[in-house]
Amino acid sequence: AQSVSQHNHHVILSEAASLELGCNYSYGGTVNLFWYVQYPGQHLQLLLKYFSGDPLVKGIKGFEAEFIKSKFSFNLRKPSVQWSDTAEYFCAVGGANNLFFGTGTRLTVIP
């Protein structure tokens, strides 16, 4: 079955701390991977995506993610978080005809 798991439901960090949000997936076939962010009261915004090529993907706002095929993982990282990174983060996996979202991880950054 196709699925996406985000194991961290709620992460609380102090400013300048490093961030890593886990994302594991189960998907057959060619996989496209995404990380989206949703700030309070706003719609989804794309942070980064992976379709092929270099498995280390750099996105906006200093975020990056690494696709590790052997681990079926696509973890999101940021070396130093800011208060403005407080938001909900969604990992998504899909192919040409579908898209599956994880349940999301709420990140709270304490000033």
Next chain:
Amino acid sequence: GAVVSQHPSRVICKSGTSVKIECRSLDFQATTMFWYRQFPKQSLMLMATSNEGSKATYEQGVEKDKFLINHASLTLSTLTVTSAHPEDSSFYICSAPTGGRAYGYTFGSGTRLTVV
């Protein structure tokens, strides 16, 4: 947990016809529904935001007469693609805030529309 049920999951229609996509919130009230579409090899794009009992807010470049959104109740939001054309073929997905957390959201399973 909160679930948004989206139907149909796949639909094929002829050019010129209309297609309705439904998103129902199960076990919670969705006062707001976000509608997105995704083109191949691209990320989701917000089309519109619907609010129960009021007109939807459309993003720039989205034709409101072509993509009719209705949010008549707290548990149902619909997107109707009118006079569909092949370029409307895409993946459509809805999302609603669940209200259980300060800003938790849940997604429908998506609809793959193919216009032939």
